[in-house]
Amino acid sequence: MKFFKILIISNILILLLGCDKSEENIFLKGNIIGFVYLVDETGYEVENKSGVNISIEGLTSSAITNEDGRFELSDVPAGTYNIIFNKSGYGTYKRFSFQFIGGNVPAFLYETTLYEKPTIEVQSLDISFTDNVINIIGEITETNQFTFQTFFNDSSNVSNVNYDYATGKYSYSGWAYTQFSQSIYLNQTPYSIGDEVYMVIYFINPYEEFGYYDYEYQTRVYTSYKKASSVINLNLQ
Amino acid sequence: MLLLNVACEKAIEYEVLSGQLIGYVTLFDNNQNNLSDNSGVEIIVEGSNHQIKASTDEDGQFIVDNLKSGIYNFVFNKEGYCQHKIISYQFVGGNKPGTIYQTGLYSLSDIQIDSLEITDLERQYNVAFMVTAVSHQQVNSFSYYRYYLSNEPEISYKNYISTDVAYSFSGTENISFYLEIDTLKFPVGSELYLIMYPTSEAYQFYTDINSGKKIYTSINIYKPSEVANITIPEVEAPWWLK
Amino acid sequence: MKNNFTRLILLLILFSGCEKSELVQLDLKGTIKGEVYALDEFGFQNSDNENIVIQLEGSEPLISIITDSTGQFEINDIPSGTYNLIILKEGYSVYQIQGVQIVGGNEPLYFTGSIIEKSSTTIESLSIEIVNSSELYLKCIVNHNFIIDQWSYRVPAIRYFIHNLSNPSDINYLQTGTVSFTGDSGTQLEYRIFAATKLFPSGSKIYIKAYGCYGYEYGYYDILSNQYKYSSLGTGSNITSITIP
Numbered sequence: 001m002k003f004f005k006i007l008i009i010s011n012i013l014i015l016l017l018g019c020d021k022s023e024e025n026i027f028l029k030g031n032i033i034g035f036v037y038l039v040d041e042t043g044y045e046v047e048n049k050s051g052v053n054i055s056i057e058g059l060t061s062s063a064i065t066n067e068d069g070r071f072e073l074s075d076v077p078a079g080t081y082n083i084i085f086n087k088s089g090y091g092t093y094k095r096f097s098f099q100f101i102g103g104n105v106p107a108f109l110y111e112t113t114l115y116e117k118p119t120i121e122v123q124s125l126d127i128s129f130t131d132n133v134i135n136i137i138g139e140i141t142e143t144n145q146f147t148f149q150t151f152f153n154d155s156s157n158v159s160n161v162n163y164d165y166a167t168g169k170y171s172y173s174g175w176a177y178t179q180f181s182q183s184i185y186l187n188q189t190p191y192s193i194g195d196e197v198y199m200v201i202y203f204i205n206p207y208e209e210f211g212y213y214d215y216e217y218q219t220r221v222y223t224s225y226k227k228a229s230s231v232i233n234l235n236l237q
Numbered sequence: 238m239l240l241l242n243v244a245c246e247k248a249i250e251y252e253v254l255s256g257q258l259i260g261y262v263t264l265f266d267n268n269q270n271n272l273s274d275n276s277g278v279e280i281i282v283e284g285s286n287h288q289i290k291a292s293t294d295e296d297g298q299f300i301v302d303n304l305k306s307g308i309y310n311f312v313f314n315k316e317g318y319c320q321h322k323i324i325s326y327q328f329v330g331g332n333k334p335g336t337i338y339q340t341g342l343y344s345l346s347d348i349q350i351d352s353l354e355i356t357d358l359e360r361q362y363n364v365a366f367m368v369t370a371v372s373h374q375q376v377n378s379f380s381y382y383r384y385y386l387s388n389e390p391e392i393s394y395k396n397y398i399s400t401d402v403a404y405s406f407s408g409t410e411n412i413s414f415y416l417e418i419d420t421l422k423f424p425v426g427s428e429l430y431l432i433m434y435p436t437s438e439a440y441q442f443y444t445d446i447n448s449g450k451k452i453y454t455s456i457n458i459y460k461p462s463e464v465a466n467i468t469i470p471e472v473e474a475p476w477w478l479k
Numbered sequence: 480m481k482n483n484f485t486r487l488i489l490l491l492i493l494f495s496g497c498e499k500s501e502l503v504q505l506d507l508k509g510t511i512k513g514e515v516y517a518l519d520e521f522g523f524q525n526s527d528n529e530n531i532v533i534q535l536e537g538s539e540p541l542i543s544i545i546t547d548s549t550g551q552f553e554i555n556d557i558p559s560g561t562y563n564l565i566i567l568k569e570g571y572s573v574y575q576i577q578g579v580q581i582v583g584g585n586e587p588l589y590f591t592g593s594i595i596e597k598s599s600t601t602i603e604s605l606s607i608e609i610v611n612s613s614e615l616y617l618k619c620i621v622n623h624n625f626i627i628d629q630w631s632y633r634v635p636a637i638r639y640f641i642h643n644l645s646n647p648s649d650i651n652y653l654q655t656g657t658v659s660f661t662g663d664s665g666t667q668l669e670y671r672i673f674a675a676t677k678l679f680p681s682g683s684k685i686y687i688k689a690y691g692c693y694g695y696e697y698g699y700y701d702i703l704s705n706q707y708k709y710s711s712l713g714t715g716s717n718i719t720s721i722t723i724p
Binding site: 057058079080082097099215 | 585589
Binding site: 028030033035044045047068069070078099100101102103104105106107108110111 | 253283284285286306307308309310324325327328329421444446447448449
């Protein structure tokens with residue numbers, strides 16, 4: 001009789017404790033597949049697309065492309081993620097706010113293209129300021145085409161994502177360039193004579209048209225950005 | 238009894254969010270005109286644990302009720318039309334319906350390509366061919382053809398390296414077009430294979446997630462031409478590259 | 480006997496407890512960060528970006544938020560689900576993005592949208608005439624209070640909606656089109672239109688209603704009706720009808 005009562009009570013306890021699953025969070029998960037294409041600095045498609053690293057910000061999930069540029073991220077839980085594509089020499093592409101619900105069929109990220117960072121180097125740079133114009137003249141390793149962009153800031157922490165003013169992209173296309181130049185009118189910029197201004201120049205792969213919009217830095221970013229100069233302190237006198 | 242209890246817990250079913258999906262399909266005839274009656278398209282939903290089917294009404298609308306959160310492929314079929322797919326569609330569910338917007342289904346072109354030939358134009362600095370296809374049918378409007386190039390004899394609309402569209406004027410039997418070859422994709426000395434399918438003037442496709450290839454869904458996959466081939470000839474490098 | 484009976488009861492209690500099928504939501508919450516621009520009836524930004532109402536139709540209780548003085552907003556803690564995002568402001572056409580799916584998670588969704596002022600153009604005496612036995616001419620008087628010159632980029636227009644039912648409107652139509660206009664208020668417009676023969680064969684009666692509007696396409700897609708809902712429409716005209724020759 002006593003044993004019988006213990007049995008009932010223990011059973012009821014197990015029922016109440018065991019079958020209560022309302023606190024547990026059930027997440028869906030699944031796989032994400034995509035392809036990455038590579039374009040070199042002369043605009044040609046690179047055949048061997050292996051070695052591109054794909055990772056998800058905030059998760060440990062990562063994958064690497066095979067020769068065909070295909071990658072697969074496995075067992076990703078449902079959520080909204082920033083996905084990062086990176087290959088040494090090609091820079092980083094960031095895809096913002098990808099929503100993933102998970103399921104039996106994998107999600108498909110279609111195609112992402114990475115552009116090779118230009119291999120050209122600046123050999124010398126001459127910067128002067130006269131008649132309210134900032135003049136830049138530089139010597140570079142020989143190339144048939146190149147694209148560059150200049151950034152300005154009132155702090156030495158200037159970069160392609162941290163700036164007050166940026167010029168548009170300037171492209172040169174032709175034959176055996178060894179020099180480039182740029183003139184910037186001071187009244188185009190938010191600065192005046194006597195201000196402390198810093199600038200930096202970057203090269204961009206001429207074939208990269210769009211890049212991506214970075215919502216955190218709130219600026220357009222090209223994956224192939226390569227620093228062409230160090231940070232220069234302009235002397236606006 | 239304890240064991241029974243524990244085992245019993247595992248039998249509980251967890252439901253995820255579900256909702257309604259509304260989609261629309263428009264049928265196009267051989268002249269690219271949309272039909273007034275879009276009914277009879279069968280939609281198969283892949284990715285669920287059980288088979289889900291739907292079909293369109295006259296307005297081309299189809300509805301899937303109680304679809305669970307997940308990722309699905311939608312396969313569109315109607316006899317006489319080229320099959321189309323929407324792959325990896327993510328569905329959340331909830332109170333408001335989600336949609337796949339408009340999908341087109343294209344009538345299978347009834348043109349038969351009777352012969353296919355590639356001839357070398359023997360250019361000096363680039364590899365260029367003239368492709369000639371013959372169709373003995375009389376056509377009353379522009380007719381379009383999608384051709385595929387490969388370096389393998391097992392060429393098809395699923396297995397290829399590059400693809401493009403050619404067209405011919407009404408009333409003509411011959412379809413000829415100029416084909417320039419990128420020798421980085423098709424090296425000198427290798428064999429080039431070509432196949433053509435009659436198509437509507439549509440560029441609708443879905444991507445094969447294994448090969449990464451675009452599968453075009455306005456071609457008539459049942460009427461391929463024969464496979465033609467030619468060896469990529471040697472060309473001189475132009476003077477500016479020497 | 481007694482033992483067997485109690486054993487049976489125990490077994491029943493056991494199994495009945497475990498038959499539950501619980502509804503477990505995807506336990507993620509989403510965020511939308513966005514900005515909305517207000518446009519005047521000609522499609523130009525007018526900086527009236529404050530206090531624009533953003534609602535997520537389908538949320539229970541209804542999630543509703545207003546933009547700050549720069550037109551920006553942020554909605555947090557949105558449960559996973561599918562919603563119609565509705566943007567409203569007095570004097571502006573309602574704008575929607577339907578079927579917005581929210582999964583939720585760590586990263587916000589970014590959204591940019593705009594709303595357009597309702598057209599101030601009014602239409603009088605809308606009529607339709609058959610000219611040359613096959614051509615249809617739409618006629619009306621447009622009343623407005625703006626200056627249109629050849630250098631301005633303002634493109635005022637009227638948008639007409641045709642149906643074979645007697646109550647055509649911007650939400651009930653088979654065919655639609657626009658007619659741009661220039662000229663002072665009170666001008667009579669006369670414009671040839673084509674009624675699609677497939678929709679309106681010879682002998683059928685058509686009904687037309689028109690509204691002042693922005694000259695370019697502006698609107699949103701409505702899932703349930705599979706139709707485009709035009710924005711920037713002002714107050715409607717009278718309905719006119721004619722039988723196709």
